[in-house]
Amino acid sequence: MKRLISAAAMLFLASACKFNSADNNKLPIYGNHTPITRTVGDKTTTDTLYQTIPDFKTVNQYDDSITSKSLDGKIYVADFFFTTCPSICPIMHRNMLNVYEAYKNDKDIKIISYTIDPKHDSVNVLKSYADKLGIAGNTWWLLQGKKEEIYKLSESYLVRKPEEDAKQLFIHDGYFILVDKQKRIRGTYDGTVPDQVTHLIADIKTLKAEPDQK
Amino acid sequence: MKLKVIGALCFLLAILICSCGDGDITFKRYYTTGNVIYTTHCQNCHGSDGQGLSALMPPLTDTAFVRKNKSSLACFIKYGLKDKILIVNQKAFEGNMPAMDLAPIEIAEVLTYVGNSFGNNQGLISLEAVQGDLNKCK
Numbered sequence: 001m002k003r004l005i006s007a008a009a010m011l012f013l014a015s016a017c018k019f020n021s022a023d024n025n026k027l028p029i030y031g032n033h034t035p036i037t038r039t040v041g042d043k044t045t046t047d048t049l050y051q052t053i054p055d056f057k058t059v060n061q062y063d064d065s066i067t068s069k070s071l072d073g074k075i076y077v078a079d080f081f082f083t084t085c086p087s088i089c090p091i092m093h094r095n096m097l098n099v100y101e102a103y104k105n106d107k108d109i110k111i112i113s114y115t116i117d118p119k120h121d122s123v124n125v126l127k128s129y130a131d132k133l134g135i136a137g138n139t140w141w142l143l144q145g146k147k148e149e150i151y152k153l154s155e156s157y158l159v160r161k162p163e164e165d166a167k168q169l170f171i172h173d174g175y176f177i178l179v180d181k182q183k184r185i186r187g188t189y190d191g192t193v194p195d196q197v198t199h200l201i202a203d204i205k206t207l208k209a210e211p212d213q214k
Numbered sequence: 215m216k217l218k219v220i221g222a223l224c225f226l227l228a229i230l231i232c233s234c235g236d237g238d239i240t241f242k243r244y245y246t247t248g249n250v251i252y253t254t255h256c257q258n259c260h261g262s263d264g265q266g267l268s269a270l271m272p273p274l275t276d277t278a279f280v281r282k283n284k285s286s287l288a289c290f291i292k293y294g295l296k297d298k299i300l301i302v303n304q305k306a307f308e309g310n311m312p313a314m315d316l317a318p319i320e321i322a323e324v325l326t327y328v329g330n331s332f333g334n335n336q337g338l339i340s341l342e343a344v345q346g347d348l349n350k351c352k
Contacts, residue, residue, distance in 0.1 A: 084310075086258075088258060090258050090259045090267050090271055091258045093267070094261065094267050097268070131269070132270045132309075133267070133268045133270055134268040
């Protein structure tokens with residue numbers, strides 16, 4: 001009986017979400033919104049300045065330099081991981097493979113995974129990880145940067161700032177962040193939950209259809 | 215006399231049935247608890263269907279591998295794997311596996327689960343068998 005109730009509740013919640021996105025056909029914009037008021041002549045207009053992902057400098061698994069410029073004109077999904085992560089990373093990337101499979105032939109879509117253990121995860125290590133994961137080409141980049149910069153950057157993605165515990169293990173969360181062509185955050189999804197990742201795959205399609213994403 | 219023989223036979227039969235039932239219950243108990251342990255400690259890497267992850271994490275669906283390495287599996291779990299290449303499903307896996315801090319009984323339970331899921335059919339993997347295997351870990 002309990003099961004039935006929770007199933008009904010889930011169904012209701014799921015339909016509520018669906019209803020929402022179908023209704024608007026537009027994804028929300030996350031992060032800080034700052035109003036900007038301009039006065040031109042005697043007309044006053046107010047624009048909204050949205051929080052965006054700041055510049056960063058990294059290299060990918062092919063030793064190519066990747067900056068925020070490399071993602072200009074792209075919709076992308078970002079996450080934070082490390083190759084020797086024994087806990088949530090395998091399940092995150094098992095799910096991310098579904099996103100990769102869905103969009104690997106779409107030049108407008110990219111996936112980036114920042115390593116939070118750049119000391120161990122060198123370009124060679126990242127390349128070998130990519131090969132074993134079964135990804136090729138330039139759809140999914142595994143990025144190595146300066147540790148402090150990556151940790152700082154994680155705050156802009158609204159994810160938990162990584163930390164190291166006493167055993168030198170890295171603690172981080174498993175969120176996938178959807179970023180639009182204007183570098184604004186348009187969705188966050190728990191990368192360890194297959195249903196949420198399915199939702200992400202659908203949301204990318206919705207986002208692509210927005211007028212200012214073309 | 216006849217009655218006594220029949221009675222004794224019935225008694226023996228009853229014991230036989232009971233003990234069979236016991237084994238069955240033990241198996242079910244191991245399997246169910248093993249399922250929970252698997253979800254907590256193994257599933258992230260090896261997957262909910264034991265499918266592994268590409269060439270990073272070996273699958274548990276290679277029944278021949280599981281059969282052949284049956285007596286080493288407890289050691290793999292207890293002490294992890296390092297710098298060892300395993301051939302699973304005809305593919306080489308060289309990544310490390312972390313050691314799991316599990317009691318022998320938990321190892322027996324999770325092995326009973328894995329040994330009878332994902333196509334495997336190993337029957338009960340008992341605590342005694344696991345303890346024996348653990349004594350021989352290299």
